[in-house]
Amino acid sequence: MQRRAGKSGTIAGTIAGVSALGMAAVLSGCGLSQGSDDVTLRLVAADYGDSAANSSEKYWDKLVAAYEKDHPNVTVDVTVLSWNDVDAKVKEMVDAGNAPDMAQIGAYADYAADDQLYKAGDVLSIPVEADFVGQLADAGKVRGVQYGLPFASSTRLLFYNKTLFEKAGLTAPTTWAELAADATALKQDGVKYPYALPLGSEEAQAETMQWLLSGGGGYTQTVSSYSLDSAENVATFGWLKNELVGKGLTGPVAPGKLDRADAFAAFTNGDVGMLNGHPSLMKAAAKKGVKVGMVPMPGVDGPARVSMGVADWMLAFRKNGHADQIGDFLDFVYSEENVLDFSREYDLLPVTNSASQVMSTVKQDADLQPFLEELPLSQLYPVGWTSWAQVSAAVKQEIGRAVTPSGSPAAILGQLQTTAATAESAAGE
Structure with a gap:
């Protein structure tokens, strides 16, 4: 042709x-x-x-x-x-x-x-x-x-409820430490979900990737290999487990049981202080009268250099x-x-x-x-890799356990890395 x-x-x-x-x-x-x-x-x-x-x-x-x-x-x-x-x-x-x-x-x-x-x-x-x-x-x-x-x-930004932030005298966070401090203040004000962390099976791969990127890691390290258990990724989920989930700053539903749609619905109901969101959430929140602020995802020392698309x-x-x-x-x-x-x-x-x-x-x-x-x-996402569908499914199934009280970020990410490497090897055969 x-x-x-x-x-x-x-x-x-x-x-x-x-x-x-x-x-x-x-x-x-x-x-x-x-x-x-x-x-x-x-x-x-x-x-x-x-x-x-x-x-x-x-x-x-x-x-x-x-x-x-x-x-x-x-x-x-x-x-x-x-x-x-x-x-x-x-x-x-x-x-x-x-x-x-x-x-x-x-x-x-x-x-x-x-x-x-x-x-x-x-x-x-x-x-x-x-x-x-x-x-x-x-x-x-x-x-x-x-x-x-x-x-x-679409890309993702950190959404925050302006009304709840103004009531607590807060400004939008630019670092992880500021995010945790804001979440603490929101919890003290009785906010149901200071930070909503949806690691349920619906779209856990998205929330996971956003946090991995903000911690300087990601799903892949090179053009041909996964790096789920990198030191950066283990550190990121260790921080989530200890500084957010472990301190009761992620709400009444365990992250591994919280789906994105439920987190978004809670945000539009005024029950969430912060969460990662995409453009369609703006209109849904506006319909419910929720005043929305949006900033780049916070990182360890400042706004994350890379966002998720x-x-x-x-x-x-x-x-x-x-x-x-x-x-x-x-x-x-x-x-x-x-x-x-x-x-x-x-x-x-x-x-x-x-x-x-x-x-x-x-x-x-x-x-x-x-x-x-x-x-x-x-x-x-590494959508051009035929292994990605299997890896994404594994992340949805397992990543929520990394932030449970008995969960080990290093162990869960190590298991996911083994799954990813096996899937990629099979795809290349």
Whole structure:
């Protein structure tokens, strides 16, 4: 396939809902040829909404209608599933030999390793491929080749309840010691969760990574090896166990039993003094009348030098062909207008430089600018490693035990390192 210098504008297509013919294509597992030039593409996408009112179905419906005007011969059937189901459903489809043409999900590395995906350069026009934010594009690479197309991103900041802080006469912390001192004062004022530490199975890998980075460590030490049991990481979890959890500063629920969603809900109810949060928490808190302050994650001696970044991915599967049609549609998906619409609707950061430049300068997006400033300093999960899914699952399952009264950070992190090393070795075979 020849690379396109820009949007071709030559591929005719229509995006429509699932029709009888479209359903036949879904069931048959291949693109439907309605005529000599007609193609049906299937896209399975995750739902970023928190209610029917802002379901991602509405975003895709609007995008569909706009694309339909200029493309009468391509039908794109979009199926939106919850985050609880979408990754598993796509895997089920792929394992059954019924891969969709595109999937917007949380991981891509396994499919890339199995040679099931188009390279970014096989489908996207050169300007669109070049517009991805640099570290997000790099995170989408396996062995130096980009397969994962970033679709949504966010960074994390330390959120604090301004009302509770003002009542206690506190200022936002910049160091771990200041965070612990603020948490102590909040506890004395009767705050239920002075610092909410969600190390439950829902998203423990995120809270863990944020703290590891703030302590000068992380999940990986080199481009090819894990370092979960590094001295820095052991010290970080030792501090959490002794200075926060052990002193009763993390609330009534044991960190290993506290999920992110429950921590966020407690924050919006005014029961949390501080926690790590992403952009969507701003809107949820505002709806409940909680006044929010946000600062970079504190570190040992000052604000952490590196923040945690997160990205979700668009995948283009090779199973059914249609590289040109997929590419033309994705060029439209990644246009500046559509990226901005999605990012603003769901309080997420844009994955393209062009949309990021707009957001960084207009008043409309002022609330997201602190997160945009953190993005160039952020580090993402090692999503390009096929072992990461197994390692992430192990962290979710085990890391909460490191801060229990009888838990040993060194022992738990050592066990996780063994799991990680074994998984990476198996992935390389």
